[in-house]
Amino acid sequence: MDGKINRFEWMHKNMHGHNLSASVDYLWFNIGSVDSFEHNLEIAHQEMGLNSTHKVPVYYSSESDGTLIFSVLPTLLVVGFLLFSTRHGPLAGGLGGSLRGSSFSMSESKAKVIKNNTGLSFKDVAGYEEAKLEIMEFVNCLKNSRQYQDLGAKIPKGAVLAGPPGTGKTLLAKATAGEANVPFITVNGSEFQEMFVGVGPARIRDMFTMARKNAPCILFIDEIDAVGRKRGAGNCGDQSEHENTLNQLLVEMDGFNCSTNVVVFAGTNRADILDPALMRPGRFDRHIYLGRPDLNGRASIFQVHLRPLKLDSSIDLEALARKLAALTPGFTGADIANVCNEAALIAARHLSRHISTKHFEQAVERTIRGLEKKSLILQLPERITVAYHEAGHAVVGWFLEHADPLLKVSIVPRGKGLGYKWYLPKEEYLFTQEQLFDRMCMMLGGRVAEQVFFHRITTGALDDLRKVTQSAYAQVVEFGMNEALGPVSFGMCKQGDIVFEKPFGEPTAQLIDHEVRLLIDAAFQRTLQLVIDKKEMVEKVAKHLLEKEILDKTDMMELLGPRPFKEKSS
Incomplete structure (x- = not known):
């Protein structure tokens, strides 16, 4: 029987074979061909000498093994594909015809x-x-x-x-x-x-x-x-x-x-x-x-996004926009809209009836540095190390002429970091060697402070070291700021994420590595000497950080005095 599996039931009667109500045994098994099975059963009856009244009764039942479904499935798939093609326009270069009038036509624009x-x-x-x-x-x-x-x-x-x-x-x-x-x-x-x-x-x-x-x-x-x-x-x-x-x-x-x-x-x-x-x-x-807006551009964008918000009555919208623009260098229009919305969320979270300047400052800090991780509790040795690390950054930057002005330093974990320092970069588009060198020294301040105070180093300076290395290679390879290599730029060897073959030979590659090493070593030695000279100040800032966790520019001026350099307005 095509597409079926026949199941044979053997009912074995009791020894007398006459009482059907007696105990009965059943034997079930699958067979392939009914004709072949009955022929073999008849031969077995003859060999055993059983007459017609004592023959083994047989009951048949049929079950599907899925063969019929599998045989029909390809046909169903073809029919479904044809129906889909007629409803959704030309497929595979025109298969199925073009039904331009159909609202489901695949060739119609999604505009x-x-x-x-x-x-x-x-x-x-x-x-x-x-x-x-x-x-x-x-x-x-x-x-x-x-x-x-x-x-x-x-x-x-x-x-x-x-x-x-x-x-x-x-x-x-x-x-x-x-x-x-x-x-x-x-x-x-x-x-x-x-x-x-x-x-x-x-x-x-x-x-x-x-x-x-x-x-x-x-x-x-x-x-x-x-x-x-x-x-x-x-x-x-x-x-x-x-x-x-x-x-x-x-x-x-x-x-x-x-x-x-x-x-x-x-x-x-x-x-x-x-x-x-x-x-x-x-x-x-x-x-x-359309590049990133400058200071005036950011202030204008802030004014657009501040108008719909319910601000405190004492806030001057234009003054607030200028202040927030100064705090957000490099922000795009989408970033500024996010800051304004974040300030409204913070105010609602604190059940405030109006949005105040404090809420905007918290929103900027949240956007730049990430969410404050209050659940992360550092052990005392780690907390002390982070405090001296951040103090090293703050003090070194305070006494470097070309370093960005410091706004805040904290040992409260935010985002991926265990502590952070918040600088206010000036609106500049050209940088000199002296400016880039001072920034390298400022980034090395945390690692040097760990070495001076604890005579050991930790993994906390990973991001700082990465930035220092990138800056050093950029000065030597791209900006032509190295005397030994000369006024050349090899920045064209990389396009996007694809790095092509280096446009210089092995001797030049060795010279580049050597000059980068000398530049980083010079920055490290200068930073080391500065931290040693200002060791008492670094320790003072670190102790206050352990006590207050967050220090702003006013606190730094009380601890270190005014910066010895005139700060340029942004």
Whole structure:
């Protein structure tokens, strides 16, 4: 019997074989063929000389072994695949046909259209006045395109907004659409990458068709590096599909004319890996870099994010914004928004009715240094070591001219560290050898203090030593600040995370290692001499840290006196 396993039941009667109500034994086993089994059973009856009344009774039952299911499963899979292909558009280069009218079509763009006003304008974007001036030209082109065309000017087709994460690239694109009062179409670059061949180019075509229907409008492609990477860069796997998608994007941008009134914005953190054909004039005509805001830019951004908050009545919003901007060098717009939100959370956590200046300071410290680890209890020897370590940093930096001003030093564990020092870096973009050398000495202050006071060293200086080594190699290899090596830079041997073959020979490599060693040794000896000269001050600061746990700038001035150098305002 096909697809079945037959089970044989043997009922053995009692010795007399006449009383069916007597004890009965059953024997169950599986058989393959019923005919073969009955033939063999008949032969056994004949050999045993049993007549028809004493033959062994047989009962059959059938059970499925799953063979039927396994035989039908491939057919079900094929039918399901065909149903899926007919509902989701062209697969594998057109398999299943193209149902463009279906809302589930895989070839349709995932772009989102905001036809009404985005609710943002340039007044909501702070800290990037130069970028707003440059991008204002697109607004004028969308509002008064005829004015430019009458003069024979071609409307710019697009702009690349590049910069670190959190600098407001998407916000600026939305604000441009809101300022021009045109529809805003947004899509992510990764949405063009699918496992099916031909889907990426089809979505590109559909997206630009959508943009032309909504013209004048702004089309924003976020993270365009997902689809616009350089061709032939050695990528494997879906390289062909990636290039087809990029080629379609290039063709569509070439297809725009002066009367299309569609402006394409693209956002990326990696403008260096974009294909040159995408970046040439006629496609992305403008390259706008949004870097980290300066002091004035951060103050403007703080004012934008402080307005919706319920501040204490005694707080001057502009003064608070300037103060917080000075405390947050290197912060982006997203970081600043996080600080303001963190301050509101801290105030709510303490059941405060208003947000005070103290809450903002705690929020900045929480953002920079991490959450305070109150559950981490150090043993007394470790606590003493951390106190002298942080005191060494503080005192060495206090008596170095080019070191950053100290705001706070603490032995309360935060984040990954067991203690921390909080400096206020000045707004500088160029650094001299003297400045870099003083910073190396300041970073070595903790390790040197451990060696001077305890005649042993610990693992607490790991991060400091890493920064010192990186700074020393940068001065010798990249900045050309070494007399023996000369004014050369080998920084081009590394691109991103890929380190290529060194552009120098083994003798130069040995010279670089030797000069780095001399530079670090010189910084260590200078720091050692400074700690020995100020040993009493280091001990005084360490003892106060053990007592109070946290010392601010006022406490340091009481313990060490004013700094012997004039501090530059940030």
